[in-house]
Amino acid sequence: MHVLITGANGFVGQALTKHILSQGYVGKGKVSRLTLLDRQFDEVVNSSMLGLVVEQHSGDLADDQWLKDSLGRFPMDVIYHLASIPGGMAEKNDELGRSVNLDATMTLLEICKAQTQSIGRKPVLVFASSIAVFGTMPDLVTDDTPLKPQMSYGAHKIVGEVMINDFSRRGWVDGRSLRLPGVLARPPAETGQLSAFLSDIIRELSQGHTFVCPMSAQAKTWASSLPNIIENLLHGAAVEESKLKATRTFTLPTLCFSMAEMVDAIGSVYQQNANELVSYEPNPMIESLFGRFPPLETPSADDVGFKHDGDLNTLVERALLK
Structure with missing residues (x-):
């Protein structure tokens, strides 16, 4: 082949x-x-x-x-x-x-x-x-x-x-x-992707670093x-x-979650007090593009065997796998 x-x-x-x-x-x-x-x-x-x-x-x-x-x-x-x-x-x-x-x-x-x-x-x-x-x-x-x-x-x-x-x-x-x-977690690089912060937040909070999130805690996205x-x-x-x-x-089937839910998952998986490390400074353009995602149904993809990560903790854990 x-x-x-x-x-x-x-x-x-x-x-x-x-x-x-x-x-x-x-x-x-x-x-x-x-x-x-x-x-x-x-x-x-x-x-x-x-x-x-x-x-x-x-x-x-x-x-x-x-x-x-x-x-x-x-x-x-x-x-x-x-x-x-x-x-x-x-x-x-x-x-x-x-x-x-x-x-x-x-x-x-x-x-x-x-x-x-x-x-x-x-x-x-x-x-x-x-x-x-x-x-x-x-x-x-x-x-x-x-x-x-x-x-x-x-x-x-x-x-x-x-x-x-x-x-x-x-x-x-x-x-x-x-x-x-969105695919997580991308390495830090200048790729022109406006959604790079979704990778950065996992990498930084998992290491105990502070992070300024460009979307509100309630903003929902898919990844x-x-x-x-x-x-x-x-x-x-x-x-x-x-x-x-x-x-x-x-x-493709994917998970829908709020930024607050992601921060909680990062804290749980990496044993960090993530809520104290993150601050929210919403960027209206970023939030309009990536933070207003509704629930998702993918019956056609489900029927032929495509799958999502299962739950947010699993997604966060797998995101930094080498």
Whole structure:
């Protein structure tokens, strides 16, 4: 099995790569070749002892010729399309956001189409969409909730979902779009993600450091641990296509909680007096984007086996696992 990961040097991409290299399987398929794409890599993967071929290609995903040249030599079986320009960065640089989030996705779909038409080998494409597609939300979010994105990033993800559905309908790719919630806990870095504070609060309070939260104690959000997201991505490629007839777009099950509840969980898991360490200074823009999340129901995802962390203490505990 040949597996491709775009955005392989990112937070989720590195964790997915590490898992595949350690286990050697995606679902029941044994991985023989792993291709990793990103703008650059923090380290070179030494595959000599892994029993599979690993290739790392550094370049610009918006360069369609580079993308075609990097992927044109070996047929692909499973594609994880994780690469994107996230919310804050896409707002600041519209051209960059569109070139990566839209143009590169379309180029990747065309590569899948060409492979299917030339050799009859239809790849599975797992697309990392986002809950940013919802934007303004009603009192309850379900599979039928209208999409009203507040940022270009969310709009880009909707376009990706629609085109993956259409290419799947036409038999050119076996696509699955997974709407990821906030993923915890990201390492401290300048990524352009406005939700970085959700990771920072766990890391700082767990170490007994003070933290200023940019949302109110009552603000509610959604999030999952990184291990939970990796489990769902792996499951996303393993689900049989026959089970995807009703929909190919899934809002992943995730936990809904207030910031006060998260602080209590951090205190409980890491034995810190977290309530004395945190202060709340709400930023209206941050709270409007990440702090007004309603309850969530995900029957379509539940039916095909996607899962959340189970409870908030488990999420907090798993969030800092190496």
